[in-house]
Amino acid sequence: MTHMRAFVASPETPTPVLTERALPQPGADEVLVRVEAVALNNADLAPVTAEQVAGYEFAGEIADVGSTVDRALIGNRVMGISSGAFAEYATAHHTHVAPIPDRLDPTSAAALPISLITEYGALRAGGLRSGDTVLITAASSGIAALGVQIARALGAGVVIGTTRSASRTGLLERAGVDHAIVTDGGDLAEQVSHLTGGRGVDLVLDHVGGRFVDPCIQSARIGGAVISVGRLASPTAEVSLFPLAKREVLLRSVSYGLTPATVMGGLFSAVSTHLLPAIIDGRVTPVLDGGTWSFAQLPEALTHLREGRAEGKVIISVKSQPHFGSTSH
Numbered sequence: 383m384t385h386m387r388a389f390v391a392s393p394e395t396p397t398p399v400l401t402e403r404a405l406p407q408p409g410a411d412e413v414l415v416r417v418e419a420v421a422l423n424n425a426d427l428a429p430v431t432a433e434q435v436a437g438y439e440f441a442g443e444i445a446d447v448g449s450t451v452d453r454a455l456i457g458n459r460v461m462g463i464s465s466g467a468f469a470e471y472a473t474a475h476h477t478h479v480a481p482i483p484d485r486l487d488p489t490s491a492a493a494l495p496i497s498l499i500t501e502y503g504a505l506r507a508g509g510l511r512s513g514d515t516v517l518i519t520a521a522s523s524g525i526a527a528l529g530v531q532i533a534r535a536l537g538a539g540v541v542i543g544t545t546r547s548a549s550r551t552g553l554l555e556r557a558g559v560d561h562a563i564v565t566d567g568g569d570l571a572e573q574v575s576h577l578t579g580g581r582g583v584d585l586v587l588d589h590v591g592g593r594f595v596d597p598c599i600q601s602a603r604i605g606g607a608v609i610s611v612g613r614l615a616s617p618t619a620e621v622s623l624f625p626l627a628k629r630e631v632l633l634r635s636v637s638y639g640l641t642p643a644t645v646m647g648g649l650f651s652a653v654s655t656h657l658l659p660a661i662i663d664g665r666v667t668p669v670l671d672g673g674t675w676s677f678a679q680l681p682e683a684l685t686h687l688r689e690g691r692a693e694g695k696v697i698i699s700v701k702s703q704p705h706f707g708s709t710s711h
């Protein structure tokens with residue numbers, strides 16, 4: 383096999399297009415993965431500045447390795463992060479994959495890597511301690527729903543989640559929140575204060591940004607932390623500095639897409655140590671949107687995500703085809 387099917391995004395096409403590409407070769411420190419399933423992320427909706435194979439998150443089987451990587455890994459089932467995931471084969475740095483626990487099939491495993499790395503990294507950046515009360519905004523989003531479970535697996539006490547829509551509180555409860563706050567119209571800090579006996583939460587993971595950052599700061603306890611993880615509403619925010627100072631709140635922003643390969647490798651290693659046991663025993667389990675889309679349906683699945691209809695991670699099954707151009711998916 384010298385060629386593969388891949389979805390390619392370009393500045394001219396808002397939605398990636400299915401096309402034929404040469405099979406990628408693993409670099410010296412990379413693995414080549416035969417992709418079995420991929421998951422969609424909000425980042426897949428953003429325009430690109432240069433033509434590229436789309437997608438970031440995959441699960442599959444190691445088909446080949448680079449010259450510095452242990453050949454015994456060939457055949458291992460892995461989930462990982464790499465740009466160019468929306469293809470039958472993808473390369474990834476060998477430290478940017480984690481083993482898939484036996485209980486998970488590839489379509490469930492594909493939902494995990496970005497959420498695991500991001501939410502684990504953010505909770506660590508916020509100094510999560512056992513028993514802490516955590517507020518997670520946009521808890522219905524693909525990564526944050528898993529963040530609820532990760533917080534709990536790392537020892538959080540009460541976990542509060544937000545959604546804009548009352549119809550989504552069931553999803554938040556399925557993800558494992560103790561309290562769901564519907565944010566349309568209500569004062570977030572006031573509701574958090576009510577739920578925490580006036581104290582505020584120890585840690586906020588904010589996925590909304592924009593005008594939500596200030597209420598997140600107001601929701602934190604004195605000496606608490608707000609970690610900006612997502613910018614669903616806006617990447618810019620106006621922050622009232624006096625309340626930030628008065629409450630002695632740590633405000634920090636994380637973006638693991640901008641992280642050097644070694645830092646990402648360190649996060650994969652920490653996640654494998656601290657969270658794989660919780661995935662194996664089911665305390666951390668993928669929160670999936672109903673059903674699995676075929677590879678050819680990927681553009682429709684992106685529309686489903688863009689229109690805010692997804693309830694959990696959207697998964698695409700990727701079955702390698704011997705001949706490019708087949709339409710039987």
Ligand SMILES: NC(=O)c1ccc[n+]([C@@H]2O[C@H](COP(=O)([O-])OP(=O)(O)OC[C@H]3O[C@@H](n4cnc5c(N)ncnc54)[C@H](OP(=O)(O)O)[C@@H]3O)[C@@H](O)[C@H]2O)c1
Nearest residue numbers: 423424522523524525545546611612613614615636637638
């Ligand atoms: N820091 C990092 O390294 C990192 C890594 C991955 C992702 N992210 C970021 O994290 C965020 C979540 O990513 P995702 O892929 O999980 O997103 P997603 O699944 O597309 O999230 C969709 C959900 O977010 C909520 N939402 C959407 N627009 C909103 C708005 N304007 N205001 C408030 N809530 C809104 C909606 O939930 P309700 O209808 O229930 O409110 C919607 O169902 C994105 O901003 C993404 O770029 C950051």
